[in-house]
Amino acid sequence: MDFIPRILVVDDEQDLREILQFNLSSEGFEIDVASSAEEALTKPLESYHLILLDVMMGGMSGYKMADIVRKERELDVPIIFLTAKDSENDLLTGFNVGGDDYIIKPFSIKEVIVRIRAILKRGRATAEPSTTLQADGLKLDINRKLTTIDGTPVNLTRKEFEILILLMKNQGKFISRQEILNRIWSNDVIVTERNVDVNIARLRKKIGDYGSSIIGRSGYGYCFEK
Missing domain, CATH: 1.10.10.10 (Winged helix-like DNA-binding domain superfamily/Winged helix DNA-binding domain)
Incomplete structure (x- = not known):
């Protein structure tokens, strides 16, 4: 594979992090993990092709991290929110702070993979040849x-x-x-x-x-x- 997408999984649930890391790695993705938004912000976020980001975590929320990524870091890396919150206001908040997609917990790994591939495909289709x-x-x-x-x-x-x-x-x-x-x-x-x-x-x-x-x-x- 000439293009190996790098994905950062940010979630404070260790079991979920390990499940996502194992299954996404099996699909050919390169996976890094962080147990909090604070830890994730110490990583070179511009080097990732996509971030899977939990909304409700101890400490900084996923919404706040996304806001920092977009406004302070000025990065346009795609963000998919993972959350148990599914109200219309929650969805709007996620998109308003720069989210690209929203996956409601509990979810199937197949759904996550399909959503990831769709966003990565969209990004590559609109990209210019590598410069x-x-x-x-x-x-x-x-x-x-x-x-x-x-x-x-x-x-x-x-x-x-x-x-x-x-x-x-x-x-x-x-x-x-x-x-x-x-x-x-x-x-x-x-x-x-x-x-x-x-x-x-x-x-x-x-x-x-x-x-x-x-x-x-x-x-x-x-x-x-x-």
Whole structure:
């Protein structure tokens, strides 16, 4: 199989985690598990193709985690909620915080597999051919929204990822702060050139030794050089 989907199962019921991990692994998926939303948020979420997320857990709820994934992490990884709650308001809440599907407990493993395959198929059907950018060990998979350094995923926000794409696509060329603002931020959002500097500073820190490849020059902007 040339494409092995990576799925993160987040549920505080150990038995259910183990059942899902065993059966989904048997179907050819690569499975990671987390026993809480807090644990899941420590993982490189941008490296997964789909998240199976329980709603009611001790500590942070699945709804709150999904909200963080969408708004703070700015990730568009598909999310399927697993829950015993089936009221219309619960369903609406799940979709409003960025859920892609909703599976009511108790469920059959076959149903879960069918739902997963449907969402993954939909995502792959609309995707463009794989596009990557690379500078030595720093690699960007544009379609999967994944950044890795020597194969290890790096957790970037959407803005940081888009800035890095812009700079690496124009390697050796300085891009002004204003142009970065125009290309990365929408026109209806009030931001300043300081936003660019803050995001660049965070980006440099996250990509470690490759941070020195992002060069800033007063009056010219930023440039990526290997």
